[in-house]
Amino acid sequence: MMDQKQALLDKIRAYEFAAVELNLFLDTHPGNQRAVNDFNAYAAQIAALKQQYERIYGPLINFGFGSGSKCPWQWINEPWPWDVVNEG
Amino acid sequence: MWLYEKKMEYPVRIKNPDPRMASSVISQYGGPDGELAASLRYLNQRYHMPIPEATALLNDIGTEELAHFEMVGSMVHQLMKDAPADEFKESGLGPWYADHERSTWPAIGTGVPFTAAYFASKGDPIADVTEDMAAEQKARATYENLLDLADDPDVIDPLRWLREREIVHFQRFGELLNKLYEEQDRKKCY
Numbered sequence: 001m002m003d004q005k006q007a008l009l010d011k012i013r014a015y016e017f018a019a020v021e022l023n024l025f026l027d028t029h030p031g032n033q034r035a036v037n038d039f040n041a042y043a044a045q046i047a048a049l050k051q052q053y054e055r056i057y058g059p060l061i062n063f064g065f066g067s068g069s070k071c072p073w074q075w076i077n078e079p080w081p082w083d084v085v086n087e088g
Numbered sequence: 089m090w091l092y093e094k095k096m097e098y099p100v101r102i103k104n105p106d107p108r109m110a111s112s113v114i115s116q117y118g119g120p121d122g123e124l125a126a127s128l129r130y131l132n133q134r135y136h137m138p139i140p141e142a143t144a145l146l147n148d149i150g151t152e153e154l155a156h157f158e159m160v161g162s163m164v165h166q167l168m169k170d171a172p173a174d175e176f177k178e179s180g181l182g183p184w185y186a187d188h189e190r191s192t193w194p195a196i197g198t199g200v201p202f203t204a205a206y207f208a209s210k211g212d213p214i215a216d217v218t219e220d221m222a223a224e225q226k227a228r229a230t231y232e233n234l235l236d237l238a239d240d241p242d243v244i245d246p247l248r249w250l251r252e253r254e255i256v257h258f259q260r261f262g263e264l265l266n267k268l269y270e271e272q273d274r275k276k277c278y
Contacts, residue, residue, distance in 0.1 A: 024152075024260050062091060062092045
């Protein structure tokens, strides 16, 4: 269970890192069509992966920008990213 | 506005406490070339940029630095969390323990608190982005110093990753500086 959660989170992290890199590159190369295409492809994959993650494990983003919550409110659920035991 | 994503940008999982190492790593939290100074530097400079590429890049790198601030804070937290008070005393960190126990706080290990004097926002885009390039190099050098001091692979791994981000940011700011000079030249020829 925890291994699957970790694996999915690691995958989201990897795709998001690619998107961060492309985002910064595009800030100084806004006319680069290939980088825009790559960014859009990663953005679509990130959205799908996050939806999958949140459906199983609860919200990844606060203030309503992720999926909704079950009751009781899932946002307060541990672990937080700085807790060593299960999470990163 | 900012949103919080409940994950690290890159994992930090330090299993063995080491308050002495924490007192060095904390320089990149609240020190002169640390992540808090970096984030605040860029998020202040972004308001007065003459070209949209500059506004966006400062906004986005300033935001990424907040994620690095969280990573370094997590490193400090994990390095202190399960250490007994005796270990603080033996490492010469009794004074830190007296004031902060095991909590993070933006300062350097000797207790000197964070100050806005660590960064500038001059209002001149070329002066500011030139400062940003130097800041990234100083942060890279600090991470290399920390790598000299570290021996735990759990500490070395995120430090190496953070060091690499400084190099990427330096590259992007270099590209931006060229664009700012082009903009300056363009404005001169009516």
